[in-house]
Amino acid sequence: MYQAPRGTADILPEEQAYWDYVRVKASAAGQLYGYQRIDSPVFEDAGLFVRSVGQGTDIVEKEMYTFADKGGNQVTLRPEGTAPVCRAYLEHGLHNLPQPVKLYYFASIFRYERPQAGRFREHHQFGCEAIGDDDPALDAEVIALAWQFFHSLQLRRLSLQLNSIGCKRCRPAYLDVLRKYYADHTAGLCPDCRDRLQRSPLRLLDCKKQSCQQAADNAPRSVDYLCGECGTHFRELGEYLELQDIPFTVNHRLVRGLDYYTRTVFEVQPASGGAQSTLGGGGRYDDLIEELGGRPTPAIGFAVGIERIVLNLKKQGIAVPPLPAPQVFIACMGNEARKEAVRLSAVLRQAGKGAVVAAGGKSLKAQLRQANARGCRYTVIIGEEEVRNGSAVLRDMENARQETVSPGEILGRLG
Numbered sequence: 001m002y003q004a005p006r007g008t009a010d011i012l013p014e015e016q017a018y019w020d021y022v023r024v025k026a027s028a029a030g031q032l033y034g035y036q037r038i039d040s041p042v043f044e045d046a047g048l049f050v051r052s053v054g055q056g057t058d059i060v061e062k063e064m065y066t067f068a069d070k071g072g073n074q075v076t077l078r079p080e081g082t083a084p085v086c087r088a089y090l091e092h093g094l095h096n097l098p099q100p101v102k103l104y105y106f107a108s109i110f111r112y113e114r115p116q117a118g119r120f121r122e123h124h125q126f127g128c129e130a131i132g133d134d135d136p137a138l139d140a141e142v143i144a145l146a147w148q149f150f151h152s153l154q155l156r157r158l159s160l161q162l163n164s165i166g167c168k169r170c171r172p173a174y175l176d177v178l179r180k181y182y183a184d185h186t187a188g189l190c191p192d193c194r195d196r197l198q199r200s201p202l203r204l205l206d207c208k209k210q211s212c213q214q215a216a217d218n219a220p221r222s223v224d225y226l227c228g229e230c231g232t233h234f235r236e237l238g239e240y241l242e243l244q245d246i247p248f249t250v251n252h253r254l255v256r257g258l259d260y261y262t263r264t265v266f267e268v269q270p271a272s273g274g275a276q277s278t279l280g281g282g283g284r285y286d287d288l289i290e291e292l293g294g295r296p297t298p299a300i301g302f303a304v305g306i307e308r309i310v311l312n313l314k315k316q317g318i319a320v321p322p323l324p325a326p327q328v329f330i331a332c333m334g335n336e337a338r339k340e341a342v343r344l345s346a347v348l349r350q351a352g353k354g355a356v357v358a359a360g361g362k363s364l365k366a367q368l369r370q371a372n373a374r375g376c377r378y379t380v381i382i383g384e385e386e387v388r389n390g391s392a393v394l395r396d397m398e399n400a401r402q403e404t405v406s407p408g409e410i411l412g413r414l415g
Helices: 013-032 046-053 058-063 082-091 136-152 171-183 191-199 201-206 210-217 228-243 306-315 335-350 364-374 384-389 407-413
Strands: 043-045 066-068 074-077 101-110 122-131 158-164 262-270 280-284 299-305 328-332 355-357 378-382 392-396 402-405
Touching: 013 101, 013 122, 013 136, 013 306, 043 046, 043 082, 046 058, 046 074, 046 082, 082 101, 082 122, 082 299, 122 136, 122 306, 136 158, 136 228, 136 262, 136 280, 136 299, 158 228, 171 191, 171 201, 191 201, 201 210, 228 262, 262 299, 299 306, 328 335, 328 364, 335 355, 335 378, 335 384, 335 407, 364 378, 378 384, 392 407, 402 407
Parallel strands: 328 355, 328 378
Antiparallel strands: 043 074, 066 074, 101 122, 122 299, 158 262, 262 280, 280 299, 378 392, 392 402
């Protein structure tokens, strides 16, 4: 028996109501803030991600699905959503539009990771990007969009974690201090963190392994080494969030796993779950557009994991609206009745009424059970007698009342 590849999952019909609920709320939140939808290809030139995500990151070195296509080109299944949007921004001249350009997307994301609860090798994201402005009010808007989205889902007990990791002018001095601090703590570090010490020291703060926790807790704080501009930006961001009554916690260990982040970084976490159950996060990437060949262009964005959101909706017992069921089930007995059922179903569907025709030669009792199981409001019953009389029985499944009508009357009787 074939099975879904490890780290992937089928989204079965009974799960689709959760996914529709999340997508509808996500689209509504994006549109409420003036964001427009963009869809990018599921694979890109491998160089796009090497250049944007960073050569020394775990994503590039260990997790990307990269292969040569039949033309010999190195392509990569999308491991994150921001770089493709930035590539589209440059390729299609979106920098000529009024700035900032505000975009949202839904995307499949592929990373070769160790599968665990809420973490897959293929997962799905909702993301937003605001490109073309460095105003801290825009940072606050993006965070507010994410915060409102989560609350529109009725998720409770969420925590907004916030930090600033500075810019390319002030961060080098902080990284030097961080390396010097960790040089005295190498004995207690995990092998990955020993490797990160030189090539990606910020990631030391993000390590989830217990052996590295104490050193990270006591490490120098990035906010203490911000230049004047970054310090002002971070202070004003906090003020804008307070004006919108959005609570936040400054988390000095918060960094993001991609090299392109600058200044603002943030995450939304369940209160009891910690960083490993993060629902989503993002931050500024003011140098990325330039790194990809464009003009210096500030930007900020975020992405949230839909699988983790669905998991938390279930944990919190949040009921989601069911998907609409077909309004009419047509039960039929006999060949001539089946022909009439097929004709009637076509009439109903053309009028915009969902209709299902019973399959097989089941008894009427079995067909009525099937109508109930499908959640149909009405059942139309057609047997040999109804065919002879040119009639049908219309049954209201909510109150079990039924009446004999002509097929031409059925459409008008439906609620």
